[in-house]
Amino acid sequence: MRKRGVRSVLDVATGTGFHSVRLLEAGFETVSADGSADMLAMAFENGMKHGDHILRVVQADWRWLNRDVHGEYDAIVCLGNSFTHLFSERDRRKALAEFYAMLKHDGILILDQRNYDAMLDRGYSSKHTFYYCGEDVSVEPEFLDEGLCRMRYNFHDNSVYHLNMFPLRKDYTRRLMSEVGFQRVETYGDFQHTYKDEQPDFFVHVAEKEYRMEDAEDAYSSVVSTARSYYNSPDADTFYSAVWGGEDIHIGLYEGDKEPIADASRRTVARMAGKLGLTEESVVLDLGSGFGGSARYLAENHGCRVLALNLSEVENQRARELNAQRGLTDKIEVTDGSFESIPYPDDSVDVIWSQDAFLHSGNRLRVLEEVARVLKKGGQLIFTDPMAADGCPEEVLQPILDRIHLDDMGSPDFYGRNLKRLGFTPVEGDGFEEHRDQLVNHYGRVLEETERQEGEGLGQRVSSDYLTSMKKGLGHWVDGGRAKHLTWGIFHYRR
Incomplete structure (x- = not known):
């Protein structure tokens, strides 16, 4: 205060x-x-x-x-x-x-x-670290459901009191x-x-x-x-850096069943970068930049300047440290923020780049409007996103939506239709290079790698609840891709 x-x-x-x-x-x-x-x-x-x-x-x-x-x-x-x-x-x-x-x-x-x-979800426990300190009272729920929490208070003089409360989520x-x-x-x-x-x-x-x-x-x-x-969260930070691919935490383009996740993920970056014709004069805005692997690849291999916007302060700190180790601090600007409100001026960047990040927005149309505002006339938008396949029944995706706390997902039709309305035109074909099978490959490989590293002690660094939930979620992604309810690929448009 x-x-x-x-x-x-x-x-x-x-x-x-x-x-x-x-x-x-x-x-x-x-x-x-x-x-x-x-x-x-x-x-x-x-x-x-x-x-x-x-x-x-x-x-x-x-x-x-x-x-x-x-x-x-x-x-x-x-x-x-x-x-x-x-x-x-x-x-x-x-x-x-x-x-x-x-x-x-x-x-x-x-x-x-x-x-x-x-x-409600796991049962009552209390560390007593900040609340109800001391030994003169013990507290526990006598009854608990979604509509009532009846707490029992036992005091040192053997007196007992009850309190009824509504269990707010x-x-x-x-x-x-x-x-x-x-x-x-x-x-x-x-x-x-x-x-x-x-x-x-x-x-x-x-x-x-x-x-x-x-x-x-x-x-x-x-x-x-x-x-x-x-x-x-510490669990997510540890898991993604150890399992998902280190520098790159997005879907990869695989050329073999057992290919390392990091190699396939880096191939996605190279494939996307190869479409852009970047120069040392180019300014690229990376939306949802994660640990900064793509930003470092672009700066090192194409000499361009990269603005890395990302919502996780923990990931951003790791990115800044890696940038400094590679001597790229002057080339890459890491900013804490949301792509629903991009903190850069109108018509200020040459390329907007994003990998598997837009699904985390509850207002993807707002994100596209912000992209259109910040991108220069003639500038390029290139991005990937795990999506619902066009025409997918909404209810079949509920297990995935519940896992990532979303009400819905984007789709190829959603992005294509709204980008056209905002004045974007496809660079090649219809602007979408589909790789549905790579979504299945990637989440399957991450699941395999999770289980392999669990056998080598990953559970000592990441909570068992997190790993259980992650493996269940990965299975839903694989099943959704195989059922053709999900898809993924590279969008490439010009404003």
Whole structure:
């Protein structure tokens, strides 16, 4: 909050006053609200007892917060898993809308919740690292399903208490925040930006109200944000660097059944680069640049300048280190960002390049519009993407969509039709060089390599849950390709 310049804070779940007292001690102007008069009386006493703080307390119902509490605030905090006490979606939406209305134009909402996803999907566990510290209380669910979490609290004096809560799933909470108007929602796992979903005890959501006229679209969409969290995770970083091909983490063009993944992946890069006629004067924008293998190939073999835009800060750091080792820092500019809002001027690059990245967007039309904006007149667009085959029944792809947290996929018809509408023309033929069999080859080879490296100790560096999920997902890709529900290939267009 200090970093964001926050001064005034509304603590809407004051309880016995712990957070309000700590906020006052930290120098924030704090108003304390709660639905329970008894809680507020205890909070007031605790304020006096711990530092002679006179709490400004207000009894209020979240659903009518603006009626009971006055003024606007730089920040609202709703902590202690309190939001899960609302059992009606209508009440949850109304409460979030009230929070939104009481924030200043650039205010933030900080709201935490238990990791109910892990509890519902894998059973209850707790590291007790940040929450419920000490030995005087034990906590466990007595009943749990998608509609109710009944927690049992056992205290050292043998007293027992129960609390009923609604088990909010993380993405559901994020979606509600976005739908009531918050412009950007960042989610932390036990206060860490990078985490594996099954590990944190608690999630902390930080929702921004501010609408930035100049750069409002810098905020990651929920789909892109999900991909960003995934590729930032230690499991994904280790897996892709060890198994997928090292520098290149995209589908390869194979010439043999047992060909190394890295060799086939590099052949895709060479095949694409050979179509472009690059010179030392060319400026290439690589969208979804990953570990930067393609950018280094282009800079070393064609002398061109490469702008590498990628959403994963973890991958980008690895790319920068590899660039420096090869003496390419001056040739390659690595930027953290999303291709749904490309941070470069209109008509500024000669070539836009992307490999197997557009599927991670929830708004691929927006991506193509951004490509058309940034690419110079006469410039070239070349990209690959795993896609649904034209005419594929949507329901057959659900296992794959669930795995990569998407609602749908692109298709050759989608890309061809929309690129034509945006003023692009095919460079050769219909602009699409199809290689459906290579999708099957690649995911099959990655599955084989995963199983081989598992036997050599990969499981000691990557979690078993991740590897189990990955192998299942790879199998779905292979099955979808063999059934001709999926396809892949190289698109090449000119603006």
